[in-house]
Amino acid sequence: MHFNLPLFPEQASTIAGQVDAFYLFLVLITTFFSLLIALLILFFIIRYRRRPDHEAEQIHGSTLLEIVWTAIPLGITLCIFVWGAVLYYRIENPPTNALEIYGVGKQWMWKFQHPGGQREINTLHVPTGRPVKVTLISQDVIHDFFVPAFRVKQDVLPNRYVYSWFEATKPGSYHLFCSQYCGTNHSAMIGHVIAMKPEDYAEWLASGKAEGSLSSMGEKLFQEFGCTTCHRPDSGARGPNLQGLYGRPVRLSDNRVVVADDNYIRESILNPNAKVVQGFQPIMPTFQGVVSEEGLIQITEYIKHMGTQESEPINNRSTPTQLRDNEVPMIQQELQQGGQPAPSGKKP
Amino acid sequence: MSTATTTITPVMPAKHYLNDNYGIRSWLLTKDHKRIALLYLGSITFFFFMGGLFAALIRLELLTPAGDLFTSDTYNKLFSMHGINMVFFFLVPSIPATLGNFVLPIMLGAKDLAFPKINLLSWYIYIGAAFFSLAVMVSGGVDTGWTFYTPLSSGFLRTHVALMAVGIIFAGFSSIFTGLNFIVTVHRMRAPGLTWGRLPLFVWSNYATSLIMVLATPVLAITLILLAMERTFHIGVFDPRYGGDPVLFQHMFWFYSHPAVYIMILPGMGVISELITCFSRKRVFGYSFVAFSSIAIAVFGFLVWAHHMFVAGISQYSAMVFSLLSMAVAIPSAVKVFNWTATMYKGTVSLETPMLYALGFIGLFTIGGLTGVMLAALGMDVHLHDTYFVIAHFHYVMVGGMVSAYLGGLHFWWPKMTGRMYPEAPAKLAAIITFIGFNLTFFPQFILGYLGMPRRYHAYPEEFQVLNVLSSAGASVLAVAFVLPAIYFLWSLKYGQIAGDNPWKATGLEWQTSSPPPTHNFHEVPVVTAPPYNYGSDQEVTVVH
Numbered sequence: 088m089h090f091n092l093p094l095f096p097e098q099a100s101t102i103a104g105q106v107d108a109f110y111l112f113l114v115l116i117t118t119f120f121s122l123l124i125a126l127l128i129l130f131f132i133i134r135y136r137r138r139p140d141h142e143a144e145q146i147h148g149s150t151l152l153e154i155v156w157t158a159i160p161l162g163i164t165l166c167i168f169v170w171g172a173v174l175y176y177r178i179e180n181p182p183t184n185a186l187e188i189y190g191v192g193k194q195w196m197w198k199f200q201h202p203g204g205q206r207e208i209n210t211l212h213v214p215t216g217r218p219v220k221v222t223l224i225s226q227d228v229i230h231d232f233f234v235p236a237f238r239v240k241q242d243v244l245p246n247r248y249v250y251s252w253f254e255a256t257k258p259g260s261y262h263l264f265c266s267q268y269c270g271t272n273h274s275a276m277i278g279h280v281i282a283m284k285p286e287d288y289a290e291w292l293a294s295g296k297a298e299g300s301l302s303s304m305g306e307k308l309f310q311e312f313g314c315t316t317c318h319r320p321d322s323g324a325r326g327p328n329l330q331g332l333y334g335r336p337v338r339l340s341d342n343r344v345v346v347a348d349d350n351y352i353r354e355s356i357l358n359p360n361a362k363v364v365q366g367f368q369p370i371m372p373t374f375q376g377v378v379s380e381e382g383l384i385q386i387t388e389y390i391k392h393m394g395t396q397e398s399e400p401i402n403n404r405s406t407p408t409q410l411r412d413n414e415v416p417m418i419q420q421e422l423q424q425g426g427q428p429a430p431s432g433k434k435p
Numbered sequence: 436m437s438t439a440t441t442t443i444t445p446v447m448p449a450k451h452y453l454n455d456n457y458g459i460r461s462w463l464l465t466k467d468h469k470r471i472a473l474l475y476l477g478s479i480t481f482f483f484f485m486g487g488l489f490a491a492l493i494r495l496e497l498l499t500p501a502g503d504l505f506t507s508d509t510y511n512k513l514f515s516m517h518g519i520n521m522v523f524f525f526l527v528p529s530i531p532a533t534l535g536n537f538v539l540p541i542m543l544g545a546k547d548l549a550f551p552k553i554n555l556l557s558w559y560i561y562i563g564a565a566f567f568s569l570a571v572m573v574s575g576g577v578d579t580g581w582t583f584y585t586p587l588s589s590g591f592l593r594t595h596v597a598l599m600a601v602g603i604i605f606a607g608f609s610s611i612f613t614g615l616n617f618i619v620t621v622h623r624m625r626a627p628g629l630t631w632g633r634l635p636l637f638v639w640s641n642y643a644t645s646l647i648m649v650l651a652t653p654v655l656a657i658t659l660i661l662l663a664m665e666r667t668f669h670i671g672v673f674d675p676r677y678g679g680d681p682v683l684f685q686h687m688f689w690f691y692s693h694p695a696v697y698i699m700i701l702p703g704m705g706v707i708s709e710l711i712t713c714f715s716r717k718r719v720f721g722y723s724f725v726a727f728s729s730i731a732i733a734v735f736g737f738l739v740w741a742h743h744m745f746v747a748g749i750s751q752y753s754a755m756v757f758s759l760l761s762m763a764v765a766i767p768s769a770v771k772v773f774n775w776t777a778t779m780y781k782g783t784v785s786l787e788t789p790m791l792y793a794l795g796f797i798g799l800f801t802i803g804g805l806t807g808v809m810l811a812a813l814g815m816d817v818h819l820h821d822t823y824f825v826i827a828h829f830h831y832v833m834v835g836g837m838v839s840a841y842l843g844g845l846h847f848w849w850p851k852m853t854g855r856m857y858p859e860a861p862a863k864l865a866a867i868i869t870f871i872g873f874n875l876t877f878f879p880q881f882i883l884g885y886l887g888m889p890r891r892y893h894a895y896p897e898e899f900q901v902l903n904v905l906s907s908a909g910a911s912v913l914a915v916a917f918v919l920p921a922i923y924f925l926w927s928l929k930y931g932q933i934a935g936d937n938p939w940k941a942t943g944l945e946w947q948t949s950s951p952p953p954t955h956n957f958h959e960v961p962v963v964t965a966p967p968y969n970y971g972s973d974q975e976v977t978v979v980h
Contacts, residue, residue, distance in 0.1 A: 096887050242748055
């Protein structure tokens with residue numbers, strides 16, 4: 088049994104100190120009001136204890152007091168709301184330069200893949216001093232990626248990518264918990280996040296046995312499943328050209344515009360007819376149950392790295408597969424003005 | 436009358452609802468709200484102790500970090516059945532169906548509830564559903580947690596999920612019937628002169644509760660029916676493998692279950708208003724603010740459900756809206772706490788057992804409520820969500836708050852229900868032990884939660900052990916505190932002092948009739964001429980026979 092009793096978990100991320108400061112503020116508010124009420128009660132039961140020949144003085148109430156004790160809590164809770172919302176915004180939105188790592192949760196383990204192709208189970212190595220964005224998906228039920236020392240938590244859903252990010256500040260090994268009840272061995276679905284100095288991390292990456300980068304593994308799958316048969320950069324292609332697709336708006340056959348993000352690409356592989364690109368026939372077969380979640384991540388990573396398209400879409404069709412570059416700002420504006428929402432996932 | 440009770444030894448009325456007729460049939464076919472209240476009292480007490488037994492086994496397992504007492508599957512069933520038992524078969528019916536059923540019609544000066552037969556039917560549905568669920572538990576149980584999150588519950592677990600859903604759906608009908616009955620009774624059966632502005636606050640809070648029961652419970656039924664159909668026919672509403680959305684389940688579940696926590700706490704708040712005024716000999720401070728804060732809680736309670744889902748994958752905008760609305764629901768609760776405290780100001784306060792529970796309620800509910808604000812704050816909830824902090828918060832409101840209020844109310848109205856007093860000394864002792872045991876059990880869980888211990892963990896890392904041992908030790912103290920009242924209440928049925936009509940010298944129509952009351956509550960319809968909690972004036976004027 089450990090007998091030292093800490094009140095805080097270790098602070099090991101850039102956000103941890105901010106969360107602790109907010110927590111302290113909230114504990115202070117809670118303690119203040121709890122003590123205020125407790126002391127008032129204590130004072131009243133002593134000062135106004137029942138004594139013979141002592142009548143209570145009847146008071147009906149006071150509108151002024153009611154206004155005061157409605158307004159003060161309202162003011163305080165509004166401050167709490169704003170502080171909490173600002174903090175949440177920071178916790179939920181990863182910086183754009185973050186290192187991307189992929190995680191798959193399943194009953195009852197965590198599987199991680201690094202961009203270089205290194206894979207690990209129930210352990211996640213990350214560098215310190217650099218934001219890390221973990222793209223997460225579940226293979227079965229809802230899990231939850233929770234690292235107390237980093238103060239981050241994110242439910243990991245089946246069928247949809249979600250994100251968690253942190254920037255570790257000091258090297259060490261920290262608990263990784265699944266905090267969403269997920270069946271029999273829920274409490275055994277735990278692991279460690281090992282934060283290392285950047286040079287140690289680089290060394291660790293180099294020592295790991297990888298079959299190749301994620302993108303190259305994705306390329307292999309891309310060939311294996313025959314994707315190249317249709318998704319070709321030439322005029323005879325039956326499927327849209329995927330070069331430079333990632334992150335760009337795409338016009339669909341029903342004239343909606345969606346952004347080709349991870350969730351869109353994943354959906355288009357598993358349920359190709361859900362969002363068909365304008366100018367193409369819904370002829371693609373589903374790959375549901377054929378490609379594993381890891382495989383989907385690898386293919387997405389490959390598509391991400393397919394390089395930017397030439398200024399003109401290469402397949403020379405009357406309706407372009409993707410939008411031309413000069414259309415992009417216009418459509419982005421359209422999206423912002425409450426046009427069609429992005430397909431799914433967290434978009435602030 | 437008021438001076439007579441202090442000098443002359445009170446006597447039992449010759450004829451009252453308990454000796455009006457005898458035999459098992461007279462109980463099982465009764466339409467008397469008072470007898471139905473006692474039927475409910477017996478049943479929920481049984482299920483409270485069942486739920487308590489599961490809790491005891493959970494705390495026993497958590498004494499050591501390793502999961503060495505039960506298998507993981509058994510442990511998962513234990514916490515699921517603890518939650519299901521306590522929420523659906525104890526907390527939801529607790530105060531409305533027992534204390535509310537007994538005193539609400541009498542407080543209104545009515546002979547009974549508006550629909551006595553539906554009231555009896557509600558108990559039959561409850562007891563049928565409860566024993567059905569008990570049978571499900573005995574024959575294997577469920578390991579879903581009381582929240583039944585999909586797709587785990589709909590597609591992965593092999594326990595009796597659909598059957599348990601059926602049990603809970605039926606239990607829901609019993610609470611809809613109770614709610615319906617209360618609403619109609621409050622609208623239609625108030626005694627002459629008993630205007631809305633003169634209603635006891637216990638009636639106001641039960642009225643607000645009834646609104647939630649009637650409006651929210653059907654959504655739970657719909658959700659659980661969809662869940663059962665998803666399990667059986669794979670209809671594809673919640674499970675992504677069949678094209679469903681698992682987060683949709685959480686929206687639907689919490690659309691009921693968040694208002695449901697107000698079903699559980701609002702009646703408790705009503706009890707506290709009665710107790711604080713009586714034992715301070717004071718009118719309630721700011722009557723209309725306390726009354727309307729109940730309605731405000733009921734209304735806002737419908738608009739905050741997604742604060743259970745800040746890390747579940749909802750959009751950041753909706754998270755902000757729900758966080759803001761959740762802050763709003765804290766205000767009427769704060770208003771109530773301030774008004775109760777102010778009610779004691781310049782009163783003459785005496786500390787009989789019901790008052791001890793009431794004061795315990797105010798303190799513990801304040802902590803429970805404020806930690807709720809912490810959880811509603813977005814940036815904070817990310818770290819605290821699904822940890823023991825949430826467990827501690829919930830139990831501060833539900834056990835520290837609701838169970839305290841229930842026990843306080845039970846002691847307060849016990850003489851009215853049975854005609855006899857409970858013994859004061861052991862009762863005070865039990866109230867104090869409850870307070871100590873409760874804090875010892877649940878306060879360490881706040882710290883555990885912030886340290887990062889997730890909820891529903893069968894085994895846990897070693898560094899959490901000290902706090903878990905403290906919590907388990909507290910639970911054993913709490914168990915003593917809950918067994919004690921069961922013993923002395925039973926004892927008092929035979930040996931308790933005769934109470935008399937109004938042992939607390941309280942206002943309110945229920946104290947104007949005999950203890951126990953006659954079957955039809957009043958021999959003549961009472962007429963109300965004074966505001967509620969008319970302490971300090973001659974109480975004779977409140978009722979003109």
